[in-house]
Amino acid sequence: xxxxxxxxxxxxxxxxxxxxxxxxxxxxxxxxxxxxxxxxxxxxxxxxxxxxxxxxxxxxxxxxxxxxxxxxxxxxxxxxxxxxxxxxxxxxxxxxxxxxxxxxxxxxxxxxxxxxxxxxxxxxxxxxxxxxxxxxxxxxxxxxxxxxxxxxxxxxxxxxxxxxxxxxxxxxxxxxxxxxxxxxxxxxxxxxxxxxxxxxxxxxxxxxxxxxxxxxxxxxxxxxxxxxxxxxxxxxxxxxxxxxxxxxxxxxxxxxxxxxxxxxxxxxxxxxxxxxxxxxxxxxxxxxxxxxxxxxxxxxxxxxxxxxxxxxxxxxxxxxxxxxxxxxxxxxxxx
Ligand SMILES: NC(=O)c1ccc[n+]([C@@H]2O[C@H](COP(=O)([O-])OP(=O)(O)OC[C@H]3O[C@@H](n4cnc5c(N)ncnc54)[C@H](O)[C@@H]3O)[C@@H](O)[C@H]2O)c1
Numbered sequence: 001x002x003x004x005x006x007x008x009x010x011x012x013x014x015x016x017x018x019x020x021x022x023x024x025x026x027x028x029x030x031x032x033x034x035x036x037x038x039x040x041x042x043x044x045x046x047x048x049x050x051x052x053x054x055x056x057x058x059x060x061x062x063x064x065x066x067x068x069x070x071x072x073x074x075x076x077x078x079x080x081x082x083x084x085x086x087x088x089x090x091x092x093x094x095x096x097x098x099x100x101x102x103x104x105x106x107x108x109x110x111x112x113x114x115x116x117x118x119x120x121x122x123x124x125x126x127x128x129x130x131x132x133x134x135x136x137x138x139x140x141x142x143x144x145x146x147x148x149x150x151x152x153x154x155x156x157x158x159x160x161x162x163x164x165x166x167x168x169x170x171x172x173x174x175x176x177x178x179x180x181x182x183x184x185x186x187x188x189x190x191x192x193x194x195x196x197x198x199x200x201x202x203x204x205x206x207x208x209x210x211x212x213x214x215x216x217x218x219x220x221x222x223x224x225x226x227x228x229x230x231x232x233x234x235x236x237x238x239x240x241x242x243x244x245x246x247x248x249x250x251x252x253x254x255x256x257x258x259x260x261x262x263x264x265x266x267x268x269x270x271x272x273x274x275x276x277x278x279x280x281x282x283x284x285x286x287x288x289x290x291x292x293x294x295x296x297x298x299x300x301x302x303x304x305x306x307x308x309x310x311x312x313x314x315x316x317x318x319x320x321x322x323x324x325x326x327x328x329x330x331x332x333x334x335x
Contacts (some may be wrong), residue, residue: 003290004033006065011040012264013274014068020276020327022281025295027334028295030287040070040081050081059089065257068279070262077315079126085257086119091250093155094119094229095285096261098236098246102308104317106241113219113236116156117229119250121148124226142180144225149187156223157195167199168192171208171224172234184225210236237261243306244275244316247282249289258286259287272322275314277303280330302333
């Protein structure tokens with residue numbers, strides 16, 4: 001059966017990197033079909049809505065989406081579209097690989113860390129935030145559930161088992177945030193016993209940040225709650241040369257959305273110099289998710305070779321190429 005992917009070209013540099021990504025994907029001949037829909041400012045201008053019903057319906061029907069960055073207008077009471085999508089489709093697992101690539105400004109060699117971040121609860125509850133009438137006291141609630149902790153920790157261990165990874169580290173702050181983080185850690189310890197072939201360790205979040213900067217090679221798969229995962233995965237992206245190389249998958253039971261971690265980069269939009277790598281690596285995660293393992297491996301190898309050769313790469317990588325010449329270089333390697 002032909003698989004159709006919902007494609008959201010997005011805002012700012014979004015359409016530019018999406019065009020390049022689809023052009024490279026076409027060379028792989030995977031037979032994927034695309035259904036194009038709008039979200040973000042592009043959708044707001046056309047339909048008056050940031051997340052039109054047709055877009056939600058397309059994601060629900062196709063169950064797989066490739067999404068470029070979206071601009072959420074500042075002020076005007078607009079909620080984050082990305083947070084809304086995660087909530088709407090219960091995309092509970094945010095999977096962010098950080099891998100060193102040759103020819104990039106990475107601080108280390110041989111880093112290969114996957115952060116599995118809980119994506120739907122923790123400290124990111126819009127209904128759990130309030131400000132007193134006098135503006136003097138702000139309250140923010142953390143809510144972790146046994147169900148939420150169980151499914152994210154199990155996801156991390158299953159991913160580690162599937163990929164033949166050796167270790168899962170549960171990152172927490174249970175020494176201080178005793179109930180919410182304690183519940184997560186308790187669940188992680190229990191589930192770890194079901195996977196004797198995978199080493200398990202636990203680490204307090206502040207120590208984890210220090211360890212990641214000094215000895216990142218000790219980490220393999222990290223599993224953690226929403227806020228810590230948000231910060232740690234960006235830290236990991238920094239270790240391997242920045243957000244231009246950082247993809248992310250948002251996985252739920254009924255839908256999955258694959259995206260670049262970076263934003264819509266309004267400062268370089270329209271200049272044709274955006275690096276398409278993060279979205280291409282997100283496309284690799286999507287191919288894996290669809291069981292298209294061999295094309296995903298070919299695409300990753302082509303990205304690695306193109307970066308190593310600094311062949312027509314974009315200015316953020318120290319090159320003098322454009323989004324399109326970068327896509328040309330990748331396509332030629334894949335042919
Ligand atoms: N997933 C998403 O949809 C997402 C994520 C983050 C931010 N945003 C939105 O993006 C907009 C801009 O946010 P920001 O400026 O804080 O972050 P940003 O990631 O868009 O840009 C930060 C810096 O990185 C550069 N950059 C980002 N991606 C690049 C790429 N592919 N190639 C080369 N350089 C790149 C930009 O030029 C800029 O200098 C905001 O409206 C924000 O809400 C969306």
